[in-house]
Amino acid sequence: MTNVAPTQYPQPTPARTGQGWCMPRPIRRFGGRLMEQQVWCWGRDVEGPAGNLLMGFGFQRHRDHGTDVRSTCYRLDQNESHISLWAFGMFFGHRELGGLYLDRFDFCPSWAPVESVSLAIHWPDELPVFTRPQGRPQWQRARKLWKSLLAWIADYETWVHSTAGLDYRRECVETWLRPFVRAEKTPAAWRFLSQQRWDQQNQPLARTLKRYTIQAGTA
Secondary structure (H helix, E strand, O other): OOOOOOOOOOOOOOOOOOOOOOOOOHHHHHHHHHHHHHHHHHHHHHHHOOOOOHHHOEEEEEEOOOHHHHHHHEEEEOOOOEEEEEEOOEEEOOOEEEEEEEEEEEEEEEEEEEOOOOOOOOOOHHHOOOOOOOHHHHHHHHHHHHHHHHHHHHHHHHHHHHHHOOOHEEEEEEEOOOOOOOOOHHHHHHHHHHHOOHHHOOOHHHHOOOEEOOEEEEE
């Protein structure tokens, strides 16, 4: 009898546990629209009823005097965290974790091994290279940063409500071209996003997210 060599089957690739943002598509859409609204509100906070709210929170203003005010960067150095806000997005960095860049129109952050960015950055093409994290250690740092970034926005919105009042934030949301999340629910919406692990998500997202959004005819 002829001996037949056993068939060689490819070995399964080990699961890349903990690598990836794991955000469902509804969350990407929800977060993206919420971020667009948030950047609009930050723009309004610059001209708040009692002065510049961003500066009142502790931000410093850095302008590119060779262009116009739309290129202004607001920078906050808070303990070991560093936050930069522009009209096109935000940076959130930490001394031990690196930094995330979140574009205004793409709710999927990118990571770089930098804790802060230059004060001379005023346009997207001046940013350092941000990429998808590589390997488990980078993903662990990036995920910690992501939760902290979202929680920080929630804390900022809570501060605005207590400092300038809910009516002020409602006016900001109402003047946005595409009002999406109710002003009174904005801190809770950001905190909800910060507290989730989407790879273990079983709740019906559509019903959950509706708690925060402005429904037709109720704005």
